[in-house]
Amino acid sequence: xxxxxxxxxxxSAKSILTEFEEKAELMPAGRHFICGGYRMKAIRWAEMALxxxxxxxxxxxxxxxxxxxxxxxxxxxxxxxxxxGSLDDDLLxxxxxxxxxxxxxxxxxxxLDYSLxxxxxxxxxxxxxGGRGQGPGEFMAPRxxxxxxxxxxxxxxxxxxxxxxxKDLNFEARIxxxxxxSDMKILGAxxxxxxxxxxxxxxxxxxxxxxxxSSQLFTSHPESRGLMMEHFSxxxxxxxxxxxxxxxxxxxxxxxxxxxxxxxxxxxxxKKAKTKEIAGYSLPVEIVYKDVTLDxxxxxxxxxxxxxxxxxxxxxxxxxxxxxRTTLILADSSHCxxxxxxxxxxxxxxxxxxxxxxxxxxxPALH
Amino acid sequence: xxSSKKTxxxxxxxxxxxxxVINEGAYAEDSDLGSCELALYRCLYDPxxxxxxxxxxxCLLGYLFCxxxxxxx
Numbered sequence: 114x115x116x117x118x119x120x121x122x123x124x125s126a127k128s129i130l131t132e133f134e135e136k137a138e139l140m141p142a143g144r145h146f147i148c149g150g151y152r153m154k155a156i157r158w159a160e161m162a163l164x165x166x167x168x169x170x171x172x173x174x175x176x177x178x179x180x181x182x183x184x185x186x187x188x189x190x191x192x193x194x195x196x197x198g199s200l201d202d203d204l205l206x207x208x209x210x211x212x213x214x215x216x217x218x219x220x221x222x223x224x225l226d227y228s229l230x231x232x233x234x235x236x237x238x239x240x241x242x243g244g245r246g247q248g249p250g251e252f253m254a255p256r257x258x259x260x261x262x263x264x265x266x267x268x269x270x271x272x273x274x275x276x277x278x279x280k281d282l283n284f285e286a287r288i289x290x291x292x293x294x295s296d297m298k299i300l301g302a303x304x305x306x307x308x309x310x311x312x313x314x315x316x317x318x319x320x321x322x323x324x325x326x327s328s329q330l331f332t333s334h335p336e337s338r339g340l341m342m343e344h345f346s347x348x349x350x351x352x353x354x355x356x357x358x359x360x361x362x363x364x365x366x367x368x369x370x371x372x373x374x375x376x377x378x379x380x381x382x383x384k385k386a387k388t389k390e391i392a393g394y395s396l397p398v399e400i401v402y403k404d405v406t407l408d409x410x411x412x413x414x415x416x417x418x419x420x421x422x423x424x425x426x427x428x429x430x431x432x433x434x435x436x437x438r439t440t441l442i443l444a445d446s447s448h449c450x451x452x453x454x455x456x457x458x459x460x461x462x463x464x465x466x467x468x469x470x471x472x473x474x475x476x477p478a479l480h
Numbered sequence: 481x482x483s484s485k486k487t488x489x490x491x492x493x494x495x496x497x498x499x500x501v502i503n504e505g506a507y508a509e510d511s512d513l514g515s516c517e518l519a520l521y522r523c524l525y526d527p528x529x530x531x532x533x534x535x536x537x538x539c540l541l542g543y544l545f546c547x548x549x550x551x552x553x
Contacts, residue, residue, distance in 0.1 A: 209549055224549075256545070270545060293541055312540045344544065360548070391517050392524040394540075398517060400547055448549040464552065 186410035187438045187476040188430050191458060195470035197236040200463055204238060205230070207465035210258030210267065213453035214280065221468060222255035222267055229255065229267060229282050236470075242282035247272060250284030259299040266305070268294045274325070275305065289325035296346050306330075308347060316343045318355060331372025333357060339388075341397055346404045350411060350433070358405035358415050361386045361397035365405070365415055367435060376435035381420045404449040408456065408473065412438065416450045416460075428458075444469060496527065516546035 197219070198205030206225035213219050217234035228243035229252075243252050254270035264285065265278040275288040275297070292309035295316070299305055303322040311317070317332045337343050345357040353370035363383050367375040386399035400418030403425060407413055411433040421427040425446030430438045443450075445462035452458050458471045513521060520543040529535025 207549075254545075270541060295544075310541055310544070312537065341540065341544065360544075389513070389517060391513070392521050394524075394536075396517075396520070396543070398514065398547075400551075403548060446552065465549070 186408075186412065187432075188408075188412060188414075188441060189439070189474045189476055191441050191443070191471035192474060193444065193469055194457070194472050195236050196462070197232055197468040197470075198463075198466050200466055205466055205468060208461065208468055209256050209448075209465070211449070211451050211459050211468065212258045212260040212265065213451070213457070213459065214260055215262070215454060217453075217455065218280070219459070219468070219470075220258060220260065220265055220282075222252075222258050224255055224465075227252040227255060229258075229265070229278060231280075231282055232468075240282050242278070242284075249287075250276065250278070252276075257294065257297055259297060261299055261301060264302070266297070266299045268297065286323075288321065288323055290321060290327075295344060298347070298349055300349075306347075306349060308345070311343070313337060313340050314343065316345060318347070330370065331368065333366070333368075338362065339397075340394055346402065348405050348407045348413075350407055354433075356405050356407065356413050358402035360400055360402060360418075363401050363420065365402065365413075365431075365435075367413075367433075378431065378435050378437075380415075380417065380429060384420060386419070403447070406450050406452050408452045409454055410475075414441075414450055414452065414458070416443075416447060443471075514551065516543055516551050519543070519546055 198208075205221065206223050208221040208230075209224050210222040211219065218239070219232040219234075219236075221230050221232070222228070223230055226243075227245040228241050230241045231239040233239050243250060243255065245251065245253065247253065252267075252269050253272050255267055256270050257268040259266050263279065265280065265282070266288075267276045267278065269276065270293065273293070274290050275294070277285040277288060279285055288305065290307065294307050295310040296308045297306060305321040305323075307319050307321055307327070308316055309319065314337045315332045315334045318330045319327045320330055321327045333345065334343060342359075342361050344360045346360065347355055347357050349355045354375065355368045355370070357364075357366045357368065359365070363379045363381045363385075365378040365380070367377075369375060381401070386397045386401055388395050389398050390396075399420065401420055402415055403418045404416040405413065413431040413433065413435075415429045415431070416425070417427045417429060418424055423442055425448075426443040428441040428443060428450060430441060432438055443460050445460075445467075447460035447462070448465075450458060450460050452473070456473050456475075458473055460469050460471070461467065462469050520539055523529060523539035523542060524536060526535070529539055
């Protein structure tokens, strides 16, 4: 609509200038406001200036600089407010998954001691549960973690299904899902969004209920671009729009719940990740995007990998329409980022021994 | 009977030893593999996984975890 408006204005301006030019040609020389031979040049310059002005207004408005909505809630910087675990203690050995509840309690899965841990808002360990095994509440390889108001949901790379715990880390149930889970998001007890691990072929997004019954929401791409190439991390907003950041491709996409692509972005000129032949398989060896998450304002935070200037530390921030807003830099390389409802970002440091909590400072609201 | 059983066991053990020696030789040649790639290589050539689609699947799953969570970049 903006484009058609601008085009019609430009056309009107051109016709007005053309009319003026024709009239100027017919006027006696003495009545021209500009002397002699400079008359036509002045008209041409005015024409060019008007066209450039409107193109500039169009470009600026498209970039969102003038749009007041897009200026609000743009992240400006990260301020570290808490650090849990260090090389000098064994609070965390190699944490993998993290989630935070509304009260600010931080929960992590720790792969080296097969545990689920709960920390308070000050970073003090409140409780630890789990242990190595295949019994109820035990882990062989704890990985992803998410939560609702009442429960925690954890995955295991070796054991099928999703383990459900209460907020006191007591094991409640196992949701039977046979496929290994690549990424997940819990929207409710019966709305568990899962991306199964599919090494060769298009990836699909499925929704499960607590009984383990699933239905497929959509498939990201009908064709596979190679082994592991279609793997992605995802997050979704309240409107069930999905944001996909591909692990081995320079591609970030937004889809509606019906599977319609809304926009696509690439930060590195669609550069391809390096591949290597390993035991007869051609596999990508460079990670392009490590993780994606949303804040409560709808900003999309993407943690970049090998191709970025600061690998594993650059966090590119987009608005919900895919326009780049800013780039934040973490203190240390991380495998994931997570944002809670209170505007805090969590990431890793010291190769998984430390969990960092940052306050996200936003651009002040306009008055 | 006993001698044929002995023969079969000897052949099986020899084959296993041969596979292990070949694998070790292969690692030595391909020295530019990263740690995750090397772990994948060993996983795929593990006698329990060798030639099985399930084995390859779990090796690739482990490779993904390694690249995302463990590989220092």
